[in-house]
Amino acid sequence: MSDELAFEKRYFGHRARLVLTPAQSALIDDQAHAARAMWNLLHEWWTMLPKHQRSLTAADVAIRRARKEIDWLAALPAQGAQAVLRTYYRAWKNCWEGRADEPRFKARYRTPMSVDLPQGEHLKVARVHRRWGMVNITKVGRVRFHWSKDLPVGKLTNTHDRISGARLVKDALGWHIAFRVQSLIPKPEPHPGPQVGIDMGVKVPLALSDGTAFRHDSWLNGPEREELLRLERQAEHRKRCRHPGEKTSRRLQATYDQIRALHARAKRRRLNWQHQITTAIARTYGTVVVERLHITAMLGSAKGTVEEPGRCVPQKSGLNRAISEQAWGRTIEMLAYKTAHNGGSLIKVPAADTSRRCSMCGLITPGSRESQAVFVCKNADCGWSGNADHNAACNILHLYRAGHALAPVAGRRSRQARKRVEPTTAR
Structure with missing residues (x-):
C-alpha cells in the first residue's frame, strides 16, 4: 500500500491558557479592540460602496491606508489585519451560498475579543518545562502557556506535522491561545468494537x-454555588438602584465579570467531562x-x-x-x-417514541412510564420492567439494526435561505 493510501492529513485544534503580565495583557487587549474596529470599518466601507467597486484589492488598499493614518489601528499586526479581511470576505461568501446570515456590526460588549495569528512559522512554539511552553506573539513578545498536549515543535516540525496558525481568544478566565495543527497520521483501521x-x-x-x-x-461545588447566588442577588440589587438610561456602573460591571468567571469555570469542567x-x-x-x-x-x-x-x-x-x-x-x-x-x-x-416503546416486545402501551426512571410495559404478554433510560438506549440501537438510519443533514442555512421559495417552473 502506498503512502498516499496508508496516511491521511488531519487538522485539529488545541486550546491552552496563556500566562500574561499586565503589560502583555494590555497589548493583546489593544490588538483585539483594533481587530473588532477593523471589522466594523470594513463593514461600513463595503456596504457603502456600489457593488461594481467592491473588491479584495480595493479593501486591502483601504486597510493599509487606515493602519498608516490611524495610530490605534496600527496596534494590530499586518497579518492580523489581513486575517480580518479574509474572515470578512469568507462571511459574505457563506452568506451568498446560503450557509449563514449577512455579516453584522460587532458590538463592544457582545462580541468575544479575539486576534488571529495566521502565520504559524512566526509563533516559534517551544517547550521549556513539563507544564509550560513558550509562544511568540507579534508586538507582544514571548509568552508562556500551559503545556497540556504534545505539539509539533522544534525538530519535529515538517511539511506534514506543523502548526499552521493560531488564534487568541479571551473569556471570563483570561486569554487563551487556540493552535491550528496539521499532522499526517496513518488511516485508522475499521473499529472491531461492538x-x-x-x-x-x-x-x-x-x-x-x-x-x-x-x-x-454539579459543575460548581457548594461554596461556588453560594457565591454565584450572592453575586446574582448583588447584581440585581445594583441594577434596581440604577436610574433609567443610566450607564452601567463599574461596580455592577465588576459583579457581572465575577458571575461570568464562575459560569466559565463550570463550562470548562463540563468540556473536560465531555x-x-x-x-x-x-x-x-x-x-x-x-x-x-x-x-x-x-x-x-x-x-x-x-x-x-x-x-x-x-x-x-x-x-x-x-x-x-x-x-x-x-x-x-x-x-x-x-x-x-x-x-x-x-x-x-429518528427520536420519535424511543422512550415510550418497550425494548422487549416493541409495543407502545399507555402508562408504561410510571416514573422518570422506571419503565414498566403494560402489555399483558410482556410485562417487562427496567430502567427507562436503558430501555430508550436499546430502542435506539434496535432502530439502527432495523434499517432506520437517517441520512446526514446538510449544513445550516441562513434565515434568508430558509425563507426562500424555489420556483415551481423553470424560467
Missing part, C-alpha cells in the same frame, strides 16, 4: 444500551447510534401569548436550563469526529 445505542437525558446525561450510565456532579467520556466511548465501540434531536425546538418557551397564556412556565424554563447545561449537540459533535478518528462511525436514527 454496536451501542446512547440515550441522552437530564437526570442521566448518557445511558448506553449495554447498561452503562455516565453521570456527573472530552473524557466521548473519548472512552469512541475507543470502546465501533458503531455509536444516537437520536437526531431537534434541540432548538425542545428549548422553546412555554409563555404563550396574551390571549392564550402558557402553562407550567417556570417548570419549562427550568427544563430548558437543564437541557442547555447538558450540551447534547456538542456531545454529538465530539462523538462524530472521535469515532471517525478511531475507525468507527456515528449513526443517527
Whole structure:
C-alpha cells in the first residue's frame, strides 16, 4: 500500500491558557479592540460602496491606508489585519451560498475579543518545562502557556506535522491561545468494537444500551454555588438602584465579570467531562447510534401569548436550563469526529417514541412510564420492567439494526435561505 493510501492529513485544534503580565495583557487587549474596529470599518466601507467597486484589492488598499493614518489601528499586526479581511470576505461568501446570515456590526460588549495569528512559522512554539511552553506573539513578545498536549515543535516540525496558525481568544478566565495543527497520521483501521445505542437525558446525561450510565456532579461545588447566588442577588440589587438610561456602573460591571468567571469555570469542567467520556466511548465501540434531536425546538418557551397564556412556565424554563447545561449537540459533535478518528462511525436514527416503546416486545402501551426512571410495559404478554433510560438506549440501537438510519443533514442555512421559495417552473 502506498503512502498516499496508508496516511491521511488531519487538522485539529488545541486550546491552552496563556500566562500574561499586565503589560502583555494590555497589548493583546489593544490588538483585539483594533481587530473588532477593523471589522466594523470594513463593514461600513463595503456596504457603502456600489457593488461594481467592491473588491479584495480595493479593501486591502483601504486597510493599509487606515493602519498608516490611524495610530490605534496600527496596534494590530499586518497579518492580523489581513486575517480580518479574509474572515470578512469568507462571511459574505457563506452568506451568498446560503450557509449563514449577512455579516453584522460587532458590538463592544457582545462580541468575544479575539486576534488571529495566521502565520504559524512566526509563533516559534517551544517547550521549556513539563507544564509550560513558550509562544511568540507579534508586538507582544514571548509568552508562556500551559503545556497540556504534545505539539509539533522544534525538530519535529515538517511539511506534514506543523502548526499552521493560531488564534487568541479571551473569556471570563483570561486569554487563551487556540493552535491550528496539521499532522499526517496513518488511516485508522475499521473499529472491531461492538454496536451501542446512547440515550441522552437530564437526570442521566448518557445511558448506553449495554447498561452503562455516565453521570456527573454539579459543575460548581457548594461554596461556588453560594457565591454565584450572592453575586446574582448583588447584581440585581445594583441594577434596581440604577436610574433609567443610566450607564452601567463599574461596580455592577465588576459583579457581572465575577458571575461570568464562575459560569466559565463550570463550562470548562463540563468540556473536560465531555472530552473524557466521548473519548472512552469512541475507543470502546465501533458503531455509536444516537437520536437526531431537534434541540432548538425542545428549548422553546412555554409563555404563550396574551390571549392564550402558557402553562407550567417556570417548570419549562427550568427544563430548558437543564437541557442547555447538558450540551447534547456538542456531545454529538465530539462523538462524530472521535469515532471517525478511531475507525468507527456515528449513526443517527429518528427520536420519535424511543422512550415510550418497550425494548422487549416493541409495543407502545399507555402508562408504561410510571416514573422518570422506571419503565414498566403494560402489555399483558410482556410485562417487562427496567430502567427507562436503558430501555430508550436499546430502542435506539434496535432502530439502527432495523434499517432506520437517517441520512446526514446538510449544513445550516441562513434565515434568508430558509425563507426562500424555489420556483415551481423553470424560467
